[in-house]
Amino acid sequence: MLDTALWISLALIVMALALNVYRLTIGPSLPDRLLALDTMYVNSIALIVLLGLWLNTKHYFEAALLIAMLGFISTVAVCKYLLRGDIIE
Amino acid sequence: MTHYVILEGVIAFFLIAGGAFAFIGSLGMTHLRDFYMRLHGPTKSTTIGIGCILIASMLYFWVTEGKPDIQELLITLFLFITAPVTAHLLAKTGLHLRLEHVEKTRGHPVELRREEVGEKPVPHPDKGHG
Numbered sequence: 721m722l723d724t725a726l727w728i729s730l731a732l733i734v735m736a737l738a739l740n741v742y743r744l745t746i747g748p749s750l751p752d753r754l755l756a757l758d759t760m761y762v763n764s765i766a767l768i769v770l771l772g773l774w775l776n777t778k779h780y781f782e783a784a785l786l787i788a789m790l791g792f793i794s795t796v797a798v799c800k801y802l803l804r805g806d807i808i809e
Numbered sequence: 810m811t812h813y814v815i816l817e818g819v820i821a822f823f824l825i826a827g828g829a830f831a832f833i834g835s836l837g838m839t840h841l842r843d844f845y846m847r848l849h850g851p852t853k854s855t856t857i858g859i860g861c862i863l864i865a866s867m868l869y870f871w872v873t874e875g876k877p878d879i880q881e882l883l884i885t886l887f888l889f890i891t892a893p894v895t896a897h898l899l900a901k902t903g904l905h906l907r908l909e910h911v912e913k914t915r916g917h918p919v920e921l922r923r924e925e926v927g928e929k930p931v932p933h934p935d936k937g938h939g
């Protein structure tokens with residue numbers, strides 16, 4: 721039962737990543753692409769957690785936490801740059 | 810024995826629910842019509858989806874190793890704190906760049922000035938006379 725659920729969840733997350741790549745490619749404006757990139761960060765965290773479940777190891781959670789922090793910081797930095805023309809004023 | 814079967818069912822339910830929520834969020838981001846609508850999908854649905862997947866992972870390692878772990882809860886907490894901040898900054902960026910919006914999303918937040926929601930700048934009433 722757990723194997724089947726893991727396969728279904730992996731398939732859904734991979735389809736979500738494909739949709740994010742589509743929006744990242746065609747996105748008409750810069751904030752659209754930024755939103756797609758931020759969602760890709762979150763979906764890749766989900767993918768890493770599922771990989772940890774698949775391999776039955778807990779070593780991937782530090783990587784997931786690192787990706788979460790880097791995604792948040794980079795999104796905020798690009799937003800500040802677009803809003804103010806500068807990151808640290 | 811039945812104890813483990815029930816727990817396995819709960820973990821499987823959380824995994825599938827998380828995947829479905831994340832997929833629906835990305836689907837909304839792809840198919841909605843303007844930026845302010847597209848902002849809704851990832852900020853709410855994808856966040857609850859990854860929360861479900863992390864809860865499933867936490868339950869699985871709790872069951873297999875016998876003791877709870879705080880790391881998954883930490884990731885969940887961090888994502889639930891940062892998602893509204895990111896959404897707020899992205900919405901402000903969209904308003905600042907005056908992105909196109911369809912007719913249905915043309916409401917005005919009361920705390921913003923008229924030029925901040927994409928209309929023509931209005932002169933301040935204290936300036937420009939005399």
